[in-house]
Amino acid sequence: MISYPSISITFRALLVLTMFFLPQKFFAGSLDHDQWSALTTAQIKQREQSGKTSIACWHYQLMQIHDHMINSPNVVSSYVLDKDGKRFRNLSKLGNYAEMLKGSRLEVYETDSACDLVLAFRGTYQGALDVDLPQDINFIPSKDSPNYHPGFFDAAKSYRTLIKKIIADSQKKCGSKELNITVTGHSLGGAIAYIVANVFKDLELGHPELVLFGSPRVVMNSSAHTDKVKAVHYYLDRDPVVLTPPKIMFKELTDNLYRFDRVSVLEDVSVTGHQLFQNHLPSVYVKKLARWCEEKEKPKKVRAFTHTLKESGIDASQRVVRTGVDAAGNKLLPSTNEKGGTLPPVSEAIITYLNAPDNSKGNPEIRNTGDGQSFANQLACGVSYLWGSRTKAGRKYYCVKTIEINEKAKKACVEKCGTTNMKPGGCVRGCFDHLHKFCIGNWACKGDSLSG
16 A cells, blocks of 8 residues: 655645735646636526526626636636626727726626626736735734725725726716626635725715625724625635635625535546645636536535635645655556556555545546547646646657557546447547547647647
8 A cells, every 4th residue: 555644734834825925827827727618608598598697607707707817818808798698898898998907906897788897806916916915915904904904905995996987987878777786806806806895885886796706804803894795705615715814813704605615636637737725726716616507516505614724734735745646656656566457547546645535536427428528638638747748748648659549548538428439429439539639739738839
């Protein structure tokens, strides 16, 4: 039996603190959201028999904004939301606030009538680290902000003038009708969204919808603050950011919490990406909300967070161990036993270290009833690597010199699809065909050239 050394509590604590102070983009680099089968607005509308967009599908679209702002900022201005047949377009695209919004953490979406607005605040971003990081770590109360996290409060305050102008312009175009406003944010952006909706009474937001994802605490315990707007707060189990800053100093944002199951350390590599704090990444939140929209997964309503910082640290330390095992396993450990039999994947041996019931088995829900292309993406770009190109790593593992897929690829496709049926248009055939295109250089993993 293979065993792994325990990682100290001190190291776990340092990992958690590191996550809070480092930008999300630092951890999101190798996780490819575009490989997931996100729903289009047309599919969302088609799925809604009543003509009404479900809460799940609406909040999924909101989370997509936050993911795009961090991972695909070039598509933010062209992204269109759809709710109950109303289409929301980005104001940057229309040119109204192009200069003011450029490079900021606020994105605004508006319907053609201007009676419906979305104010979306992004989380910490590497490109704006000089501004974001001081706001993240400045949580000691000050004279100017005795009741709220000073860093988050100052960040929110910097948008008051702009938001007032946006509201005034939209109200003028909308006419006498009351504006329907949604305020939303992920991580640091969620903290700012909370303050905008609940603290600044002069903004005249009416009765906004407040939707938060993986957001930290904002209000000091000593404050007499009461919420004007009750938030709905989605989080993933083991997300460390929702437990910061310390509860001994700060109140919870809301008791209207919805918890998604965490991403298992032993779940497919293309999903986990081996990032230390996988359960906070915007890309993972998007995937969870998409599955809810598709009725494949549902968050659980809870009144308080059900995990601890220690558990988040343990989760991170387990990812460190698995990364090392996967990186060194093929070189240091045999792939066959003495009788020539095939041994299980090296990473499965880490179960002896994890010793967690939910990680002792593969995920039985990972099955595909479609064309298998998404599985091919997962397989090709999910091969373990530490540096270099995922494309090269995938081709080395799944392709042969004759640029055909090898037996490993065929077996993996069959296991992923859960069937041996090779009918045209089926999952296995689709997986084979897409992997073959990968092997001959027709496509590469996101961020890589075609040659890898």
